[in-house]
Amino acid sequence: MLSRLIAALPQGAVVTDPAATEKYREDFARAGSAGRPQAVVRATCAADVQTTLRWAGEYGVPVVPRGAGTGLSGGSSAVEGGITLSLDRMRGIEIDTESQVAIVEPGALNAAVKHAAAEHGLWYPPDPSSYEICSIGGNVATNAGGLCCVKYGVTSDYVLGLDVVLADGTLVELGGKRIKDVAGLSLLKLFVGSEGTLGVVTRAILRLIPAQAAGATLLASFATVMDASRAVVAIRSRVRPSMLELMDRTTINAVEDWRPHGLDRGSGALLVAQSDAPGTACEGEIETIRQCCVAGGAGEVFTTTDPAEGELFVAARRSAFVALEARGTLLFEDVGVPIPLLPELVDGITAIARRHAIEIALVAHAGDGNTHPVLIHDPADRGAQARARAAFDDVMTLAIDLGGTITGEHGVGRAKKGALPRQLGPDVMALTTRVKHALDPAGILNPGAII
């Protein structure tokens, strides 16, 4: 039956050589549980996606859509015997300067969209730490966030239009270049964050905004993560910074080991804040943030309006995951809570680390209450692996108990789906299943992800 798919697609689009398909099996969660796909389809256009889904529907073959494979929840992990539908060849980017939108194919990298927009003085804000290597399709699939969300919102806020291939191969065009549109149900937003379980995005129309000035940057050190997170609560109640990030001592030292950035290794926690308020207003905002940090017991507080100097600290923060990878096998959490509960979350995570004797590094989009506890363990130590799994689960339970979420921006994928019913409850799970069945009755789209 695969021969029919091979015949229907452009030459070379169907890859079956195990050596070649291997790199399409796992995402960055590296859960080790991915199956072996019978083939990887490297689509070149929407019609290839339609052909693949029609074929899959006919034979009941699962299809896992995949962008750049940088996901952190196993959302694009291959399914045994299924098709992994890679969009990595579809990288077109067109900038419509007058409408201030980017028309983008799903395989285009986030950074490529930013660069293309910047050539016209425009800006695509969403900026996952992985923005240089992650794709727009993956960003849409997970409703990705990033560092600027605290002021500028998440991917969903910038998606004005989507072309989506449905499970039966129908291509629908949702939304368009208009800024406001309430004609019909909000189907557009339903597909954002659906992790490939409802359809495959083949084109996105993304809102751009005028580029912002670099502004001012602050770096503040605290004795403890608790002190830093209390300062975050205070800052958020007074200003809207364009960035408000946190790193704990483990992360600081991992970053410095990986590549020295001049961070204070002795700090219990660092906050990195930016303001891009226009003109001199950014200095006023940074001064307010500085006052909150000092009042919150900060040790050193450093501020700068030099963009290069500011970018150095932001780059340090962005490198956290890569730097931590040098220290062992990682499990990536993405839990979020209402902002005032950030100190309680942080405190609870410390207790979980102690209870399970597992090292947990903390990096956070603190200004949004969205944290990334990173569980580190030695892969050779099977006891540690089991303890890490238990701690991983406990952190999600803690977030749920605090009225929070198991995932703020990475998605549920396969890594967190066990905890999803605990967060949503049976009625919302039933509603989720009803919507899923309405759109994908045969269940061929990314089975095993989310539900």
Place this chain on the structure above:
Amino acid sequence: MLSRLIAALPQGAVVTDPAATEKYREDFARAGSAGRPQAVVRATCAADVQTTLRWAGEYGVPVVPRGAGTGLSGGSSAVEGGITLSLDRMRGIEIDTESQVAIVEPGALNAAVKHAAAEHGLWYPPDPSSYEICSIGGNVATNAGGLCCVKYGVTSDYVLGLDVVLADGTLVELGGKRIKDVAGLSLLKLFVGSEGTLGVVTRAILRLIPAQAAGATLLASFATVMDASRAVVAIRSRVRPSMLELMDRTTINAVEDWRPHGLDRGSGALLVAQSDAPGTACEGEIETIRQCCVAGGAGEVFTTTDPAEGELFVAARRSAFVALEARGTLLFEDVGVPIPLLPELVDGITAIARRHAIEIALVAHAGDGNTHPVLIHDPADRGAQARARAAFDDVMTLAIDLGGTITGEHGVGRAKKGALPRQLGPDVMALTTRVKHALDPAGILNPGAII
């Protein structure tokens, strides 16, 4: 069978006296086509809504949810023999200052939420022109916009959580106080803008942001609407004003007739722009806008940093619909196009007015490409009524042909559902129906709205 509902609800909750139910029949679209409900239920809590929907499901009775009845598309027009489920008694508002959210019942007025937030130095941005009399439930149902959307986005951008009663009476809690949450499908956003066809909102958790300073205001007059809309395109490509509104000559004169605001009756069009950029940055933005207006051929350009003076012009703009009502029966359009096509849309509307010999006033959230052509006719003149209907349809077709939308913020309701398939096409309509059936298989929720 109604007796069972009466017995199950608090005393006085079910209103059947025709004199009392009359005011719950039409919304502000005043289409004259509303049916007579067998009863109006004035819910006092979510349990009342659940009871009503369970009863309606059992007997197959249509239920039309209704907020303040200020809708402009007939979305809450009563269905003959159905139940109109009014949420106007559920007006609770609680402000959580630390989490920066408002927890609001659906009958609370938008203005009441703004006032409650302002007492804590916080701001709920979405501001339909009707904000003093429209309800949050209606705002969520239509994904309402307003004047500040050009910088601050629409209702959907501020909805962090919803309690929704589904067609079968199940109450689901979606989202919560956390800023970022991608756990599971985006069901929360699906309900926003669903116009009561998928469920009934009984509580909303709304994001608040720190209150912004009043900033600076600009008023510019142009010889023609075309000139003004070209200036809008230029302005939008350079800055992000916090307001960018347009009124044409008919509107200006209607507003001045209704209540003098000192507007120039001789202008072909006026732009009202505001900047709330912090500190002195607002003056810089207003200066950029002034330059765009002058370069675009503006006659008089007036700027002020006096908040009271600025508010006078904004109030003039907000009063447009009320002022126009003095001139005849109105049909409210809500068409939007990609911003660069605004001049073409405006030009086309002028041609339609001429072709059908109908007066069309124009007010617009110009900065978003979202316009409100208002068709005015003498209700006693049946020929004019027919011509107005034809022109109403032509304006929607024009917007669709320009890659735009039939509704940017008012919703489809009953007034625009005939045009919806033209905009969405058969595949998206089929998808819409599939989602609707999945959530409301018996079709009891607001039948006749949207689809």
